[in-house]
Amino acid sequence: MLTIAVSKGRIYEDALPLLAQAGISPTDNPDTSRKLILQTTRPDVQLVIIRATDVPTFVEYGAADLGITGKDVIIEHGAEGLYEPLDLGIAKCRMMTAARVDAPPIGRRVRVATKYVTIARNYFASLGIQAEIIKLYGSMELAPIVGLADYIVDLVDTGNTLRANGLEPKELIMPISSRLIVNKAAMKMKHQAIQSLINQLELTLNNQAA
Numbered sequence: 001m002l003t004i005a006v007s008k009g010r011i012y013e014d015a016l017p018l019l020a021q022a023g024i025s026p027t028d029n030p031d032t033s034r035k036l037i038l039q040t041t042r043p044d045v046q047l048v049i050i051r052a053t054d055v056p057t058f059v060e061y062g063a064a065d066l067g068i069t070g071k072d073v074i075i076e077h078g079a080e081g082l083y084e085p086l087d088l089g090i091a092k093c094r095m096m097t098a099a100r101v102d103a104p105p106i107g108r109r110v111r112v113a114t115k116y117v118t119i120a121r122n123y124f125a126s127l128g129i130q131a132e133i134i135k136l137y138g139s140m141e142l143a144p145i146v147g148l149a150d151y152i153v154d155l156v157d158t159g160n161t162l163r164a165n166g167l168e169p170k171e172l173i174m175p176i177s178s179r180l181i182v183n184k185a186a187m188k189m190k191h192q193a194i195q196s197l198i199n200q201l202e203l204t205l206n207n208q209a210a
């Protein structure tokens with residue numbers, strides 16, 4: 001049996017067509033079912049539906065053999081115990097700095113609010129800027145408005161969320177997409193099944209790109 005960890009929402013929606021190409025279609029809809037384990041059209045594959053930020057944890061500990069999750073989540077979690085064999089090219093967005101439209105340019109010190117502490121710390125350190133990082137769990141856009149921070153580090157897609165709050169994107173930190181991750185021990189123990197799934201997904205991605 002192969003267990004794949006996926007989060008509800010945009011990653012699930014984007015992953016479904018890819019998984020379907022590998023013959024994997026869930027037999028329940030997670031939006032209408034309360035089930036956390038979904039059987040699929042492949043009797044040897046099941047999905048576990050969990051929070052996006054929990055996917056690397058399930059895979060690291062082998063509670064799931066594979067997972068699909070954002071590069072942002074992988075970096076914040078740390079990649080120990082995980083292989084990352086495929087960029088699935090789904091749930092694409094950008095990790096960016098953002099600030100009020102009238103914000104002065106960053107000097108040698110800056111106060112930054114973010115959910116992405118590791119990414120923010122590494123980014124400002126790479127620029128030689130001393131950053132005081134304030135960890136938030138959401139609604140980062142509020143921070144510059146209420147004077148909690150000068151800048152935020154957040155995911156940006158259309159930019160609508162920033163615009164609606166009087167902020168604008170400033171610098172690109174990195175492009176983000178979702179990746180297939182694999183538990184290292186499972187990769188050895190269930191090599192054939194996992195490698196064949198990776199190959200099927202890779203073929204689908206290559207066909208899409210062609």
Ligand code: ATP
Nearest residue numbers: 009010051052053070071072073091092093155157
């Ligand atoms: P959790 O449920 O653990 O709090 P979350 O609410 O951030 O996580 P989602 O909003 O479903 O979960 O985001 C999952 C992933 O999708 C993110 O980690 C990121 O890689 C990607 N993502 C987030 N926002 C966007 C967006 N606006 N457009 C495209 N992809 C996005």
Ligand code: PRP
Nearest residue numbers: 138139154155156157158159160161162
């Ligand atoms: C994500 C992200 C940004 C927003 C960016 O939030 O945290 O706030 O998308 O997208 P945009 O540039 O197209 O506006 P999401 O929609 O996942 O809501 P969340 O607060 O539940 O994470």
